[in-house]
Amino acid sequence: MYRYDEYDHQIVKERIAQYRGQVERRLSDELAEDEFRILRLQNGLYMQRHAYMLRVAVPYGLLASAQVRKFAYIARKYDRGYGHFTTRQNIQYNWIKLEESPDILADLATVEMHAIQTSGNCIRNITSDELAGVAADEVIDPRPYAEILREWSTFHPEFAYLPRKFKFAINGSEEDRAATAVHDIGLTMVKDASGEVGFKVMVGGGMGRTPIIGSVIREYLPWQHALTYMEAILRVYNQHGRRDNIYKARIKILVKALGPQEFARQVEAEWLDIKDGPGTLTVEELQRVAQYFTAPAYETLPATDTEFEALKVSDKAFANWIKRNVKAHKVSGYAAVILSLKKTGVPPGDITADQLDFVADLSDRYSFGEVRVTHEQNLVLADVKISELFTFWQAIKAQGLATPNIGLLTDIICCPGGDFCSLANAKSIPIAQAIAEKFDNIDFQHDIGEIELNISGCINACGHHHVGNIGILGVDKDGAEWYQVSIGGAQGNSTSIGKIIGPSFSAHQMPTVIERLLSVYVKQRTEDERFIDTVQRLGVAPFKEYVYATPIKAAQPTGEDACV
Template sequence: MYRYDQHDHQIIKERIAQFRDQVSRRLSNELSEDEFRILRLQNGLYMQRHAYMLRVAVPYGMLSSNQVRKFAHIARKYDRGYGHFTTRQNIQYNWINLEDTPDILEELASVEMHAIQTSGNCMRNITSDEFAGVAADEVIDPRAYAEILRQWTTFHPEFAYLPRKFKIAINGAKEDRAAIAVHDIGLTVVHNEAGEVGFKVMVGGGMGRTPILGSVIRDFLPWKHVMTYLEAILRIYNQYGRRDNIYKARIKILVKAIGAEDFARQVEEEWQDIKDGPATLTEAELKRVASYFTTPDYESLPAQDAAYEQHLQDNKSFANWVKRNVKPHKVAGYSAVVLSLKKPGVPPGDASSEQLDFIANLADQYSFGELRVTHEQNLVLADVKVADLFNVWQEAKAHGLATPNIGLLTDMICCPGGDFCALANAKSIPIALDITDRFNDLDYLHDIGDIELNMSGCINACGHHHVGNIGILGVDKDGSEFYQVSIGGAQGNSSAIGKIIGPSFAAGQMPEVIDRIIQVYVRDRLENERFIDTAQRLGIAPFKEFVYATPIRTNEHHGEDAGTAVSY
């Protein structure tokens, strides 16, 4: 994985010194909160309901074991013993004291990490496929390009104050696991007819108040022009994006207003002036950066392992875990393992300091000391020998990290919601815990099969509810917390925006609502038909009819402090 050079170290060192002075001036009231706000946001520091939240960047989701150990240390020393992994492959700490933040940033810098550009109207963390480099369906490893874009976007002076935040995702596999269709810019690595490497470019995707799938504005962009072409896109956005209305400031609104075809034309015109300029990517630079992403020292192993096959036959629990949590690898004898952060009773995406230390040790022992963060708020050991899978399962199970639910209903995406976020209209964590309690039968979950349930506490859609097969959105209804439900959303190669089924529900009704939706699916599905296929075949009508057919009793849900009392 990428290691900082002297420029990275110098930039981060100077930024920490600068922010230490800014914090000191805020604590002494030389800076007002209004004056300090823009400064702290540039360093990933948010003010939430109860304390400051620090969001740490994890570029394209890659971590070393030492970095994970540092996360554990920060959680113990400066927070309440845990961290929260997000849908942008970052980690957040929800209980930070302002005076500690410069020290935390120094701790992060010691393992080549920072919190820069994890907030504000700038280019955010570059995200990618969590299985990049090992995926069996990979076309080209996108990590070198992701790192080049990370360097290019960091402190880019022309784009430090965009109309609104800006998010870029890059995918290098046949299956889109980077959710490129709902990003401001989505890049897919492709080959043209001559076999040359380039990118398909999508622009104007996003969720929030106005969910829109991105539009393809170029089917093939030669790889060497990736920065100049993206610069042209950002220049058009910076010039014409709205700054008078925060709700209409994202690039998706601009693309929708003028049309994708006209937007593409303007980008092409702007690009002609810079396409062969200094930002043109050279083969030498691409090779230099790619050299950091070295192939691990894989052993020559047989594709089958007799002991592993015997464990599958003898142990149903292990077999269920393999079915859901183990993914194919491009190298024979290896697999990728997803460590579930969705154990019943734990807020989705949370990991305790003890778990983080354990995960770091697990990576050192079984996966070349590296880990990945997924968009679904789980963690990945990308290079595990098939012969080691049984041991990994046993150890992960002992630490609450082997729930065999990846891709199932309880593997839900969930933002921190009203327990923490000052923007949220409603709590998310208690609802997630109640739904998990309702569907705690693993045999039933496995029978239901693949379902993506995504939940957001407000319209900002940090939980990606618009593209959940089942989406839940927290809304304010006359000062009370209610939840709007949508069906039919999807991410990946067949991305779709879900449709709202009807009026919103009280918190205590939500487990029954989800149960009724699942009953319709089980009743009406065809043989081997996934939930999303049934939902898109039938539309929302049968689900709506059954959900609203009879009154739904309101049950008591988890207490007001569900987001703070964490049980690991």
Template sequence: MYRYDQYDFQIVKERIEQYRDQVRRRLSGELAEEEFRPLRLQNGLYLQRHAYMLRVAVPYGLLNAQQIRMFGEIARKHDRGYGHMTTRQNIQYNWITLEETPEILEKLASVEMHAIQTSGNCIRNITTDEFCGVAADEIVDPRPYAEIMRQWSTFHPEFAYLPRKFKIAFNGSVEDRAATAVHDLAFTVLQNEQGEVGFRVMVGGGMGRTPILGSVIREFLPREHLLTYTEAIMRVYNQYGRRDNIYKARIKILVKAIGAEDFARQVEQEWTDIKDGPSTLTEDEFNRVAAYFAPPAYEPLEDGGAALKAQQEENKAFSNWINRNVKPHRVPGYAIVLLSLKKTGVPPGDMTADQMDFVAGLAERYSFGELRVTHEQNLVLADVKQSELFALWQEAKAQGLATPNIGLLTDIICCPGGDFCSLANAKSIPIAEAIAERFDNLDFQHDIGDIELNISGCINACGHHHVGNIGILGVDKDGAEWYQVSLGGAQGNQSSIGKIIGPSFSAHQMPTVIERLLEVYVRDRIEDERFIDTVRRLGVAPFKEHVYATPIKARNNAGEDAYA
């Protein structure tokens, strides 16, 4: 993984000292909140319902054991003993005091981390496929390109005050596991017929108030032009993106307004002047960065499939975990392990300080000291020997991190919602917990199979509800919390935006709503058809009809039975 050089250390140190003085002036009253707000946001500090929230950048989701131990120390000493993994592959702390933030940033810097550009109208944390470098279907490892983009975009003066926040993703595999279609800008790394590496470029994707799938504006961009072409895109957006309306300021609105073809034309025109400029990516620079991502010291192992199968036959619980939480690795004898942060009774994505210390140890013992955060709010140990899977499973199980539900109904993606966020219309975590408790039967979940359920507490869509097979959105209805349900959303190679099924529901009704949706699926599915494929085949109508056919018995504030 990438390690800081002398310039990184100097830049981060100087930023901390600058911020420390800003905090001092705010506490003394020299700075009013409206003056301090843009300064704290530049350092990832939000003011939420009950306290400050600090969002720490985890570049392309990659961590080492030392870094996650530091996360645990911060959670223990500066928060309430836990942190929250986000859909941007970052970590958030929800109970931070302003006075302690400079000390926290110092601690992060000591392990080569920071909170820069995790907020504000700038280029945010670069995200990727969580299986980069180890996926069996990988074409090109995108991590060097993500790191190059991170270095180029950090503190870039021309793009520090964009019309709105800007999110970039990279994918380098056959299967898109980076949700590229719903990013402002996305690069799919590929090779042409001549074996040259380049990118398929997609712009204008996003969720929020106006969910849109991105448009491809270039089928093949040679890799040396990664930064110059990005610069051209950013300049067109910076010049023509709206600044008069925050809800219409994202690049997706600009691309939709003028059309992808005209947007591409303007980018190409802008690019002509800078195509071979100083930002051109040289072979030497690429090799310098790529060296940080050299494969670890894999041992020459035989494929352990036979022995693993025998262990599975002896232990059903272990077998369930292998089938859901373990993925194929490109190197014989190794496996990719997902640690679920979705145990029933725990807010999705939350980790305690003790668990952070524990997974640091797991990474050191089983996976070359590295681990990863996924945009689905779980963790990955990317390089585990097949012969050590059983021992790893036993350790993870004892710490509540081996729930065999990856990709299943209770692997819920969920934002912090109204329990913490001042922007939320409704709570998200209690809805996730109620649904998880209703369907906390692993045999039932395995029978239902792959299904993605996403929950957002407001239209900003931090829970990615638009691309959930089942999406739940918290809405305000005359001062009360209600929930809108959509069907048919999906990420990946067949990305789609979900369709709202009808009027909203109360919080107490939501588990029954999910139950009725699943009843239609079980009734009408064909053989091993996935939930999303059944929805696409049948459309929303039969699901809607069944959900609203009879009142859902839940009490509203007036003590009456109703569904909305």
């Protein structure tokens, strides 16, 4: 993984010193809150309902074990013993004291981390495929290009005050695990007819108040022009994006207003002036960065293991975990393992300091000291030997990280919501927990099959509810917390935006609403049809009709009794 050079260290060191001075002036009232606000946000510090929240950047979701241990240290020393992984592959701490925030940044710098540009109208943390470099379906490893984009975008003076925040995602595999279609810029690594590497460029995707799927403005962009073309896109946005209305300031609004073809024309015109300038990438620069992402010292191993195969047959719980939480690896004898942060009773994405230390130790023992964060709020150890999976599984079971629910109903994406966030209209975590408790039966979940349930506490859509197969949005209804439900959303290669089924529901009704949606699916599905497939085939109408057919009371049968 990428390591800081002397310039990185110096920049971060000076930024911390600058911020420390700003905090001291705020505490002494030399700076008013209105003056300080933009300064703290540039360093990832938000004011939430109960305390400050610090968001730490995890570039393209990649962590070394020492960095994970530092997260545990910060959780114990400065927070309440836990952290929260987000849909941007970052980590958040929700109980930070202002006077201690410079010390946290100094501690982060010792392991080459920071919180710069995790807020503000700038280019945010660049996200990618959590299986980058190891995925069996990978076409090109996107990590070197993600790092090049990170270095280019950090402190870029021209793009420090964009009309609104700006998000990149980059994917290098056949399956889009980076949700590129719902980002301001989504890049897909491709090869042309001669085998040359380049990008398919999508622009104008996003969720929030106006969910839009991005438009392809270039089918093939040579890799050498990655930075110059991105610069051209951002220049058009910076010049013409709206600054008079925060709700219409994202690039998706500009692309929609101009039309993708006209937007692309303007980008191409802007690009002509800079495409062969100093921003053009060279082979030497690509090699400089790529050297940080070479393969670890894999052993030569058989594709499978006799004892492993026998244990899959004899131990149903182990087999369930293998089926859901273990992914194919490009190197024979290895697998990528997803650690579920979705155990019933725990807020989705939360992890304790003890668990963080455990994961760090686990990665050192089993996976070359590396941990990845997914945008679904789970963790990945990408290089585990197949022969060691059973021992690995026994170890993580004891730490509550082995729930075999990846891609299933209780693998819920959920923002912190009204429990913490000052922008939220409603609480998200209690809804996620109520649904998880109602359907806390692994056999039932496996029978239901793959389904994505996403929850956001407000229209900003930090929980990606628009692309959930079932999406739940917290809304304010006469000062009370209610929940709007949509179905039919999807991410990946067939991204779609969900459709609202009807009027909103109270919190106590939500588990039963999910139960009724599943009942329609179970009755109407064909063989091997997933929930999303059934919704796309039937449309919203039959689901809506059944959900609203009779009033929903607080007490209802369990999901297993009602649906199977």
